Amino acid sequence: MLDKMKALFEMQKKMQEVKRQLDSATFDIQSPDGAVKITMNGAQEVKDIAIKDNLDESERARLANSIKDAFNRAIKRSQDIAAQKMKEVTGLNIPGLT
Numbered sequence: 001m002l003d004k005m006k007a008l009f010e011m012q013k014k015m016q017e018v019k020r021q022l023d024s025a026t027f028d029i030q031s032p033d034g035a036v037k038i039t040m041n042g043a044q045e046v047k048d049i050a051i052k053d054n055l056d057e058s059e060r061a062r063l064a065n066s067i068k069d070a071f072n073r074a075i076k077r078s079q080d081i082a083a084q085k086m087k088e089v090t091g092l093n094i095p096g097l098t
Contacts, residue, residue, distance in 0.1 A: 031066035
């Protein structure tokens with residue numbers, strides 16, 4: 001019983017370290033057309049959004065879709081990174097997380 005509690009405590013420490021790593025890791029995702037770039041950290045916080053400033057009226061509708069696409073891709077990437085880190089810590093391959 002004591003061994004299991006010790007193992008759980010060690011796993012908790014490792015998971016806290018993973019959280020710190022995710023909070024400090026950043027990455028950029030760009031929309032396919034290059035109009036929007038989102039910088040996000042592993043904790044799924046958007047740190048910056050860069051938008052091309054040379055857009056005319058006809059491109060405004062596409063801009064909304066570009067922002068949505070880039071944001072969704074950034075969230076997916078963040079989830080993939082978190083799942084990989086959790087797999088490294090726990091040794092478990094949980095379906096749907098990788």
